[in-house]
Amino acid sequence: MFPSAVRPLFQWCDSTWISTTIRDSTWMFAVVEILHLLGLTVLLGSVVVFHLRLLGSGMRRQSAPALARDLWPWQAGGLAVMIVTGLLMFFSEAMKCYASPPFAIKMALLVLAAFSHLLVFHRVWRLRDDARLPVWTKPAAGLSLLLWFGVGLAGRAIGFL
Amino acid sequence: MSLLGICEQIDATSFSTAIRESVWLFPILETLHLLGIGVSAGTILFVDLRLLGIGMKRARLSDVLDQLQPWTLTAFAVMVVTGTLLFLSESVKCYHSVFFRVKVAMLLGAAVNAALFHWKVYPGVAAWDDSPRIPARARLAGGVSLTLWVGIIAMGRAIAYGR
Numbered sequence: 389m390f391p392s393a394v395r396p397l398f399q400w401c402d403s404t405w406i407s408t409t410i411r412d413s414t415w416m417f418a419v420v421e422i423l424h425l426l427g428l429t430v431l432l433g434s435v436v437v438f439h440l441r442l443l444g445s446g447m448r449r450q451s452a453p454a455l456a457r458d459l460w461p462w463q464a465g466g467l468a469v470m471i472v473t474g475l476l477m478f479f480s481e482a483m484k485c486y487a488s489p490p491f492a493i494k495m496a497l498l499v500l501a502a503f504s505h506l507l508v509f510h511r512v513w514r515l516r517d518d519a520r521l522p523v524w525t526k527p528a529a530g531l532s533l534l535l536w537f538g539v540g541l542a543g544r545a546i547g548f549l
Numbered sequence: 550m551s552l553l554g555i556c557e558q559i560d561a562t563s564f565s566t567a568i569r570e571s572v573w574l575f576p577i578l579e580t581l582h583l584l585g586i587g588v589s590a591g592t593i594l595f596v597d598l599r600l601l602g603i604g605m606k607r608a609r610l611s612d613v614l615d616q617l618q619p620w621t622l623t624a625f626a627v628m629v630v631t632g633t634l635l636f637l638s639e640s641v642k643c644y645h646s647v648f649f650r651v652k653v654a655m656l657l658g659a660a661v662n663a664a665l666f667h668w669k670v671y672p673g674v675a676a677w678d679d680s681p682r683i684p685a686r687a688r689l690a691g692g693v694s695l696t697l698w699v700g701i702i703a704m705g706r707a708i709a710y711g712r
Contacts, residue, residue: 433591544580
């Protein structure tokens with residue numbers, strides 16, 4: 389899935405001391421993966437709560453901008469934990485990831501999800517509390533949510549395929 | 550019959566074998582179970598954070614709870630169905646797994662905690678719904694729930710890693 393030009397980069401990631409330390413330990417990968425899952429719960433939870441509001445299916449008594457301001461630290465924190473633990477797992481099996489179609493798909497979906505999410509989040513953040521949500525919010529929120537779930541789906545598939 | 554005997558009988562059914570040996574069924578169930586966490590534990594998390602007074606501070610507690618509960622319960626139903634199917638497909642493995650036992654104990658603990666909160670603490674919510682100062686009993690319920698759910702997720706993942 390990845391061009392062979394980037395193969396040396398993956399090889400380098402696969403051979404650092406971090407990679408070998410995690411690979412050679414019996415429990416380290418498991419602990420990192422569990423932290424990754426806890427980060428997922430925080431990130432996906434806050435993403436779901438925010439998107440339910442944008443889709444008009446929950447949290448309707450709060451304004452979307454107020455909800456955005458309440459949720460952003462949890463979104464940022466959850467994402468930070470996922471990125472750090474995700475990088476650790478990637479380094480420990482970079483060559484496996486190089487050959488893994490689900491990993492390539494996950495990275496592509498992650499970039500799309502993050503981009504679409506930031507676009508929507510930023511626009512809603514700047515709205516006044518009593519402002520009506522623009523018409524594009526619903527389809528955009530639906531797309532973001534699907535992309536986020538796609539990231540999770542593809543992520544789980546890395547372990548299976 | 551012993552508990553182990555029952556688990557062996559479950560494992561031997563064609564239903565259990567079909568899930569265990571299917572290339573797609575087990576991974577699909579597990580992925581649904583995982584995505585269900587994001588919605589069920591994710592929404593529970595924000596109620597807990599509100600109870601602890603460290604998240605969703607701009608919203609009333611009753612607003613957070615009432616508006617998220619349908620989603621928590623729906624996703625939890627998905628977790629129960631997929632979780633039961635996963636268990637049925639490898640019940641002997643679960644029988645021998647310490648992590649599985651701890652997870653079940655923690656789930657029971659979380660259920661008792663939620664029931665106590667709803668029957669003993671939540672009925673008096675009107676007195677402190679708007680307040681950033683939440684009674685100690687309510688904060689305790691939030692803290693216990695948060696701790697148990699972190700444990701449930703960690704134990705759930707550990708089941709697949711082995712004994």
